[in-house]
Amino acid sequence: MKATNLSRTLLTRVLSFYFVLTFLVTCVQIGAEYVNTKDNIKKELLTIERTFSSSLTRAVWELNTQQAVDIAQGLVDIPTIKGIRVTDENNQVITQLGEVSNSTEYQLLNENDGYLHINSTSDGLFGHSFSLIFEFSGRTTKVGSVTLLSSNQVIFDRIEVGIYFLIGNAMVKTAALVFLFTIAFNKLLTNPLNELTEQINQFDVDDPEASKLHIINYENNELSVLQDSYNNLISELVRHKEELASAQLEVMSTNNKLDEQNLILEQEVARKTSSLSNTMLKMETQQRELLEQQTQLKAENLRRSNTEKTLTQTNKELKNSITELNKAQERLLEAEKMALLGSLSAEVTHEVNTPIGVSITSTSYLSDLLSFLKNDIQENKLSKKGLESFVEKAEQSLELQLNNLNRASDLISSYKQVAVDQTSDKIRQIDLVKYTHEIVNSLTPKIKKTNHVININCAEAVEVYCHAGAISQIFTNLIINSLKHGLENVDHGEINIEISKQNNTIHIRFSDNGIGVPEEQLDHIFEPFYTTKSGEGGTGLGTHIIHGLVVDTLNGKIEASSPEGQGLTFDISFDNMQ
Incomplete structure (x- = not known):
C-alpha cells in the first residue's frame, strides 16, 4: 500500500x-x-x-x-x-x-x-x-x-x-501562509523523516554500532527522542552480543577442563587396571565393570554439560525478556498517561476558544460603538439619549467580556495545575477537596457532552502532604473510566466522590450508578491489558495505572466492588506522607 x-x-x-x-x-x-x-x-x-x-x-x-x-x-x-x-x-x-x-x-x-x-x-x-x-x-x-x-x-x-x-x-x-507552512513542514518534518528512514534502511546486522543514527538536528523534539531511543536500542544489542560471546568462551573453557579431567581419569584407570591384572584374575571382571561405569560417567558428564549450557542460555534469555518486558510496560503506561493528558489538552483548548471568541466579538462591537460616538461628536449630533444608549451598550459589552474571560481563566487555571502535577513526581501539600474540584473542572470539556453529574462530598477541608500528580491521575482515570464504561448507555448518570480523614489516614470512596462490572470480571479489573472494549479502542491500562499509583506511589490500598444494579465503587485509603 x-x-x-x-x-x-x-x-x-x-x-x-x-x-x-x-x-x-x-x-x-x-x-x-x-x-x-x-x-x-x-x-x-x-x-x-x-x-x-x-x-x-x-x-x-x-x-x-x-x-x-x-x-x-x-x-x-x-x-x-x-x-x-x-x-x-x-x-x-x-x-x-x-x-x-x-x-x-x-x-x-x-x-x-x-x-x-x-x-x-x-x-x-x-x-x-x-x-x-x-x-x-x-x-x-x-x-x-x-x-x-x-x-x-x-x-x-x-x-x-x-x-x-x-x-x-x-x-x-x-499565499504567504501557504509558502511559509510549506517551507516549515519540509524543514522540520519531511526532510528529517526522509534522512531518518534512509539511515534505518542501511542497518548492518554484522556491525550494529555503525548503524546508529546520526541526524543533524538542533531542536529537541520528537525526532530527537526517536533517534536517541533507536541508538540506545543499538547499544543494548551490541552489549548483549558481547555478553553472548563472553559466555560462549566460558563454556568452551569449561569443556576443555572437563576433557582434561576425563583424560586424567582414563590414565589412572588404565594404570590401576594394569597393576591389578597381574595380581588376580578376578579383577578383570571388576575392570570391565569399571570401564562400563566410566562410559556411563562420560555420557552423564556430557549430558549434564549440555543441560548446563542450555539452562545458562535459557536463563539469560529469560532475564533479557523480563527486562525488556518491564521497560515496554513502563513505556506503555507512560504513553497511556500522556495520551490522556493530550486528549484533555485538545478538548480544553477547544472549550477555551468559545469564551475567547465571544470576548473578541464583544470587543469588536464596542469598537463600532466608539466609532459611531466619535462620528456623532465630530458632526455635533451627540444627544443625551444617544450617550445614554452608548453607555448602556458599552456596559453590557464589557460585562460580557469580563464573564467570558473569567470563564476562560478559570478553565485554564484548573487545567494548568492538573497538567503540571500529572507530569511531575513532586510531593507537596494540597487541599484535597479543593484540588478534586480543580480536577473535575479540567475535565469539563468531556463532562459537558453528557447529562451526567459529579458530586464531591466532604464535611471539611482535608489538608494532605502527598504526590499531587498521583492524585490527579487517579481521579482523572476514575472519572473517564466511568464515562466510557459505566455510564456509556445511561442518560442521567451520577458520580459520587466522598473524602474523609481519620487520624493520619485519608479515605476516598468513588462510585457511580452505571451498569457495574460482573463478578467474574471484577477479579481481573486491575490486571494490565484486561478490557471489555478491546475492539473499540480500549487498552485495559486505566485501572492498572490507578492500582499502581495507589499501591506503589501513595503506599495505599484500593478495593473495587460492584453490587448488582448499584454501579461500580472504588475504596481508596493511604497515609499522609508528612
Whole structure:
C-alpha cells in the first residue's frame, strides 16, 4: 500500500481550515461594509430632508407646482437619490421622478425615522419618507409628503474598491501562509523523516554500532527522542552480543577442563587396571565393570554439560525478556498517561476558544460603538439619549467580556495545575477537596457532552502532604473510566466522590450508578491489558495505572466492588506522607 505523506496531509488540513476561515471572515467584512454604507445613505437622506423640506413645503403650500418639480429634479440629480415622489395633502402625486412608478407599493417600517420597505418590480430599492408640515400663525398643517428613494447599486458603487481590497488582502495572506507552512513542514518534518528512514534502511546486522543514527538536528523534539531511543536500542544489542560471546568462551573453557579431567581419569584407570591384572584374575571382571561405569560417567558428564549450557542460555534469555518486558510496560503506561493528558489538552483548548471568541466579538462591537460616538461628536449630533444608549451598550459589552474571560481563566487555571502535577513526581501539600474540584473542572470539556453529574462530598477541608500528580491521575482515570464504561448507555448518570480523614489516614470512596462490572470480571479489573472494549479502542491500562499509583506511589490500598444494579465503587485509603 502506498504510504501517505504525513507533511502533506498536515499541511492540507491546516490550510483547508484557514481557507474556510478566511472566506467566512471576508464575507462577514463585506456584509459589514454593505450594512454600514446603507446606514450612511439613510443618514444622507435625513440630511437632505432637513435641507429641502422647508422649500418643498412652501412650494406645495403656495401650489407652485413648477418650483416643486424643479426642486425634485435637483434632488434626483444627487447620486445618492434614484427616485423622488411628492404628493399633496390628499396623497395626489404632484411630481415623481427617477426610478418611481405608480405600481410601486410602500410600507413604512419605522414611523420615527420614516424608513420605507418597498415592494416594486425594481429590485434593491429602499428609501425615506417624511411629511411636509407648514406652520402658520402658531398652527401646523400637513400639506403633503415626500418619498426619497435610493438603491443597492449606490451601495455597491461605494464599497466596490473596499471589496476588491478585502479579497486581494485575503489572497495575499493566504499565499504567504501557504509558502511559509510549506517551507516549515519540509524543514522540520519531511526532510528529517526522509534522512531518518534512509539511515534505518542501511542497518548492518554484522556491525550494529555503525548503524546508529546520526541526524543533524538542533531542536529537541520528537525526532530527537526517536533517534536517541533507536541508538540506545543499538547499544543494548551490541552489549548483549558481547555478553553472548563472553559466555560462549566460558563454556568452551569449561569443556576443555572437563576433557582434561576425563583424560586424567582414563590414565589412572588404565594404570590401576594394569597393576591389578597381574595380581588376580578376578579383577578383570571388576575392570570391565569399571570401564562400563566410566562410559556411563562420560555420557552423564556430557549430558549434564549440555543441560548446563542450555539452562545458562535459557536463563539469560529469560532475564533479557523480563527486562525488556518491564521497560515496554513502563513505556506503555507512560504513553497511556500522556495520551490522556493530550486528549484533555485538545478538548480544553477547544472549550477555551468559545469564551475567547465571544470576548473578541464583544470587543469588536464596542469598537463600532466608539466609532459611531466619535462620528456623532465630530458632526455635533451627540444627544443625551444617544450617550445614554452608548453607555448602556458599552456596559453590557464589557460585562460580557469580563464573564467570558473569567470563564476562560478559570478553565485554564484548573487545567494548568492538573497538567503540571500529572507530569511531575513532586510531593507537596494540597487541599484535597479543593484540588478534586480543580480536577473535575479540567475535565469539563468531556463532562459537558453528557447529562451526567459529579458530586464531591466532604464535611471539611482535608489538608494532605502527598504526590499531587498521583492524585490527579487517579481521579482523572476514575472519572473517564466511568464515562466510557459505566455510564456509556445511561442518560442521567451520577458520580459520587466522598473524602474523609481519620487520624493520619485519608479515605476516598468513588462510585457511580452505571451498569457495574460482573463478578467474574471484577477479579481481573486491575490486571494490565484486561478490557471489555478491546475492539473499540480500549487498552485495559486505566485501572492498572490507578492500582499502581495507589499501591506503589501513595503506599495505599484500593478495593473495587460492584453490587448488582448499584454501579461500580472504588475504596481508596493511604497515609499522609508528612
